[in-house]
Amino acid sequence: NAGVTQTPKFQVLKTGQSMTLQCAQDMNHNSMYWYRQDPGMGLRLIYYSASEGTTDKGEVPNGYNVSRLNKREFSLRLESAAPSQTSVYFCASSSVVASYNEQFFGPGTRLTVL
């Protein structure tokens, strides 16, 4: 099992360019998430998908769109990148254990917007 995989690992964009971050999981999890991690700010939820066919905004959704392509794949799109979107992006999936979720994270994508 590969767990949660993300591509690419690194990316440099110019302001105004667009790109899609890809995420896939092979654990048959229903829920998937996109977070960004900035220094001193912990992880902040951008969007999540509770199940195939549904997506919801998280804490910081502005400037991003998502697609839950199927149960395995959840992509994050930046339509017009801005320097404020320079960050490390993590995808996660989760299984429900009793009353809480266990989240499994991918290795991250390091994005720099110039």
Added chain:
Amino acid sequence: TQLLEQSPQFLSIQEGENLTVYCNSSSVFSSLQWYRQEPGEGPVLLVTVVTGGEVKKLKRLTFQFGDARKDSSLHITAAQPGDTGLYLCAGRGTYKYIFGTGTRLKVLA
């Protein structure tokens, strides 16, 4: 807005020392998780606590959930260089889990 504050932000100690990391909030959480993140990797779940006053042990790591379910602590006994990393707490909030800002621990050999 639910916030989780962790302290200290940075901690550098010698191998063999004990340490405690704190995670505090003014909000009540139904459950709280602790993760460890190593450089260049995603966070890895260490433990979930769900009951006020609950204590869980994972080898040399002891996790406690406050009685009022607003705070938690992580105690490491006899720290080792392999414990080095970023420790994150996460509480179940409105937007699923809310993460704290993290404690960066460095254990020197």
